[in-house]
Structures are given as structure tokens and as C-alpha cells.
Amino acid sequence: MRQLNILIWHIHGAYLTAITSTQHNWYVPTRPEGGEGYAGRGLDSTMPDYVREVPADQVQNLDLDLIICQTPKNYQVDRFDILSPEQQQLPVIYLEHNTPEPHPTNSRHPAADDPNATLVHVTYYNQLMWDNGQTPTRVVEHSVAIDPALRYEGRRDEGIIVVNELQRRGRMAGFDLYEQLRKRVPLTVAGMKAQDIGGIGEIHYRNLHKRVAEYRFLFSPMRYSSLPLAVIEAMTIGMPIIALATTELPTVIENGVHGFVSANIDELADRMQYLLDNPDEAKKLGDNARALAQRRFGLDRFVDEWNSVFLDVVNSSESINSTASSIL
Known part of the structure; x- marks a missing residue:
């Protein structure tokens, strides 16, 4: 698939290292004062060079294809703070890492019933337990990007x-x-x-x-x-x-x-x-x-599944926009 320009906040460093193994142009916003999601690549990062930091106040200048939110704050506050009105119309993936709170079965997901979002869970348990409403959901199980030469010693x-x-x-x-x-x-x-x-x-x-x-x-x-x-x-x-x-x-x-x-x-x-x-x-x-x-939990499987999600989400958005344009 073509390389996409993807904005993602730095929420979970280990997961960010794994998901950026998909070879796209990744942008992580930063702020001088830091704060949740604004740490950029992080100290002494092991992520590839195509994962780039961008000051939050310059995100509106990016030619983006896709936005990935991972917390209620990303979804409800951050994207409206730093994205342009045009960027706010881009397809959104809500990547849910956590089990439901405050109630294990009756918690409604923040992205429930959002027709413009795709909700991706990291386990089938999460998908089962969250009230996802009518939002389309997928499951991409975990992987990790660590040194493949490392081996257990147990001494x-x-x-x-x-x-x-x-x-x-x-x-x-x-x-x-x-x-x-x-x-x-x-x-x-x-x-x-x-x-x-x-x-x-x-x-x-x-x-x-x-x-x-x-x-x-x-x-x-x-x-x-x-x-x-x-x-x-x-x-x-x-x-x-x-x-x-x-x-x-x-x-x-x-x-x-x-x-x-x-x-x-x-x-x-x-x-x-x-x-x-x-x-x-x-x-x-x-x-x-x-x-x-x-x-x-192999990295190749993880990369293939995420690329499939990206392709489906972007193609679906492009198809909807094309239909809307033809109607107008």
C-alpha cells in the first residue's frame, strides 16, 4: 500500500514502537511543557527515523491522511485543539488499550456511535466488554518490537x-x-x-x-x-x-x-x-x-493487520468523500 501520513500521540511507548514498524510517515506532536501525549519520540528512542516529532502548533501545516487517538483526551480535546477544520474531517481510528471503566460491562466507549471513527481493540476481551455502540470495531492483537536476538537466561x-x-x-x-x-x-x-x-x-x-x-x-x-x-x-x-x-x-x-x-x-x-x-x-x-x-504475537502479522486496517479506513473515507462530491 502507499505510504500514509499518520498523526499519533505518544501514549504507550512500547506500543508506539511496535505500531510504527509499519513503514508510513508517522508524526508525533510535542509541546515544550510536555504533558499527556506530547513527549514526541521520547528520550533515546529506538523508533525508526520516519517517526518525526512536530510541534503541536505546527500540526495544522501537515498533509495528513489519518488520525489515531488513544485516550478520551486525544479524542475529545487534543484533536480539536491542534488539528485544522479540514484535518478534523479526516478518518479517525480510536486505538483502545484498556479494559472498560468504571464498570466492566456497562461502560460506554467514548467513541461509541461515531460514524467517522473506527474503534480498534487490542484484545477480543476488550471488544467484548466495552459498549461500542454502532461504531465499527476491529481487533489487532498485540506485538512488540524488541531485539530479536535477546533470549531468556533465568539465572x-x-x-x-x-x-x-x-x-x-x-x-x-x-x-x-x-x-x-x-x-x-x-x-x-x-x-x-x-x-x-x-x-x-x-x-x-x-x-x-x-x-x-x-x-x-x-x-x-x-x-x-x-x-x-x-x-x-x-x-x-x-x-x-x-x-x-x-x-x-x-x-x-x-x-x-x-x-x-x-x-x-x-x-x-x-x-x-x-x-x-x-x-x-x-x-x-x-x-x-x-x-x-x-x-x-509476531511483528510481521501485526504489521500486516494494521496495514489492512489503515487501507480499509482510508479507502472507505475516500469512497464516502467521492460519493459526496458527485452528489454535490
Whole structure:
């Protein structure tokens, strides 16, 4: 397909790195004061050179084909603040990363019933649970763009959690479970403000997975979340997963094959200790996890699916505009 000019806000750095593997002209807005979505490429970015920063007050000068929103603020405020009236008529994709809030089944999506938007969910669970109204929806499952040469080592007799601001996010992110389980098994956490709760702190994305690979297993304590990218990243390098059997994860991790999932915390603690005591078994489960990640969450599949979405959205918009012009 032809290269498109796409505007996207910097909301999730890891996901932005993956989606910009589609070789289009990507523009990320910046503001001197920063703020949600305006960090540009980010510090020491690993994204390709065709991902360009543009000052927010110059976005109106761009010849754009497509707008991608990822938060209610992007959708309800930002696009009207920085886009010209003509740009505001361009096709919009709302990329939804999160599970519904405040209610798991009765929350209406901000883009529900918008005839000019396409709503793309990152899991089928999200698509199922959100009230999407009449807005057309698609699902493009996750992928990650990390060094393909990285491999699991598992030499540390310890598990690791990778969650930003775990304490602030509380029970939803499983902070209480981390506090319980680290009294029973060696367990640490990486991410923003992790050092405040006894963890190893924030690690730049460029170096994160090499450090994570040292640990015996990755634990995802998230009670209610979309499929965490940390899980996909760990699987991609060949690491076994232990996680709560909630949301999309039971469709990904098969017990005794890729790791273990359960809603029973005692059972999870026992499985953690099992992997600590049996590094060869951990390696075998990690190999299976990596094979699954290559099949289900491979970057080539992800790029192809996103390009298909882009093509459908842009072609549909062009067809509607052409019909309108012929009527006029």
C-alpha cells in the first residue's frame, strides 16, 4: 500500500514502537511543557527515523491522511485543539488499550456511535466488554518490537514483575498481591517508582528486556487489565509466565505449557517456588512461550493487520468523500 501520513500521540511507548514498524510517515506532536501525549519520540528512542516529532502548533501545516487517538483526551480535546477544520474531517481510528471503566460491562466507549471513527481493540476481551455502540470495531492483537536476538537466561532465583507505578495503581494492578507473595518467594518489581516499594526501579526500554531475562519467571499481578505488553515481551524472549487467570490471559497461557495461570494465590505461590526449584522446567516452559509468541504475537502479522486496517479506513473515507462530491 502507499505510504500514509499518520498523526499519533505518544501514549504507550512500547506500543508506539511496535505500531510504527509499519513503514508510513508517522508524526508525533510535542509541546515544550510536555504533558499527556506530547513527549514526541521520547528520550533515546529506538523508533525508526520516519517517526518525526512536530510541534503541536505546527500540526495544522501537515498533509495528513489519518488520525489515531488513544485516550478520551486525544479524542475529545487534543484533536480539536491542534488539528485544522479540514484535518478534523479526516478518518479517525480510536486505538483502545484498556479494559472498560468504571464498570466492566456497562461502560460506554467514548467513541461509541461515531460514524467517522473506527474503534480498534487490542484484545477480543476488550471488544467484548466495552459498549461500542454502532461504531465499527476491529481487533489487532498485540506485538512488540524488541531485539530479536535477546533470549531468556533465568539465572536469578527470583521472579520479576514489570509494572509502572504499581503502588499507585493499587488492587487493580495487584500491588497487594506483590506485597503478599514477596513474603513467600523471592520477587521484585521493575518500572516507574518501583524503587519506592523495594523494587529495582525504572529501566529504559532499550535495556529492559536484557535485565528481565535474568530472572526465573515473569509474574503479572494485574487483576483487571488488557493483555499486558510485559507478558508478550517476556514470552518473546522465551520466559515462562505466571499470572492471574483473568481477562484475556487464560486464552494465552496454558498451564504446564507456557507457565501457569490461576485465581488461587496459594497455587500461584506454589508454582513460583516450583520454577525456582526447577530451572530446566522453567526453560522448557519459556521455549514453549516463545514459540507461541512467534505464532500469535509476531511483528510481521501485526504489521500486516494494521496495514489492512489503515487501507480499509482510508479507502472507505475516500469512497464516502467521492460519493459526496458527485452528489454535490
